[in-house]
Amino acid sequence: MKTNIGILLLSLLSALVFAGCASTSVPWANMSESEIAAWRTAGVDPKSAQKYVAAGIPAAAYNEWVAVKITGQAIFDWAGQGFKPTEATDWLASGFDVKAATSWKKESFSAREAASWTKAGLPLNKAVRERARGLKPIE
Numbered sequence: 001m002k003t004n005i006g007i008l009l010l011s012l013l014s015a016l017v018f019a020g021c022a023s024t025s026v027p028w029a030n031m032s033e034s035e036i037a038a039w040r041t042a043g044v045d046p047k048s049a050q051k052y053v054a055a056g057i058p059a060a061a062y063n064e065w066v067a068v069k070i071t072g073q074a075i076f077d078w079a080g081q082g083f084k085p086t087e088a089t090d091w092l093a094s095g096f097d098v099k100a101a102t103s104w105k106k107e108s109f110s111a112r113e114a115a116s117w118t119k120a121g122l123p124l125n126k127a128v129r130e131r132a133r134g135l136k137p138i139e
Contacts, residue, residue, distance in 0.1 A: 035059060042066070055079065074098075087111070 027046030028036045031053070038059035039049040052062055057079055064085045065075045070092075078088040081102045091101035094115035104114040107128050117127035120137035127137075 038063075051076075061085075081105075 027050075028039075029050070031039075031049070035053075035058070039046075039062075042059055042063055044052070044059070044062065049059070052058075052075070055076055057065075057075065061079070062075065065071065065079070065088075068085045068089045070078060070085060070088055074088075077098045078085075081098055083091070083098070083101070083105075088098075088101075090111035091098075091105075091114075094111040095118075096104065096111065096114065101111070101114075103124055104111075107124060109117070109124075109127070114124075114127075116137045116139060117124075117130075119139070122130065122137065130137075
């Protein structure tokens with residue numbers, strides 16, 4: 001009887017351990033060996049890499065962002081609005097955050113143009129009107 005209970009307990013324990021292992025997520029799930037190597041080379045942990053990949057940012061693109069000194073949440077913010085790393089850098093250098101840059105970009109202004117209009121004291125809505133009239137900001 002003791003042997004049967006021991007075997008039963010051992011079987012139950014084995015089943016629980018197996019079920020626990022099966023329910024944990026695989027850190028590099030759904031990534032090829034080359035993708036894993038790229039993320040590791042970039043120094044990104046598996047959980048963060050999964051977040052970047054889910055946001056449509058592969059390791060090569062991540063490296064481009066880091067190369068222009070944009071990191072962390074800022075990558076998600078800028079990339080999520082359709083900016084490329086060099087574009088985001090231009091907007092940041094011109095004094096715009098992602099929200100303002102997105103508004104100006106939607107109206108087809110470059111970072112340089114937007115900076116000229118704001119330097120002239122015109123907000124976006126007035127800059128749109130003035131540009132439509134063929135005017136440019138006085139620098």
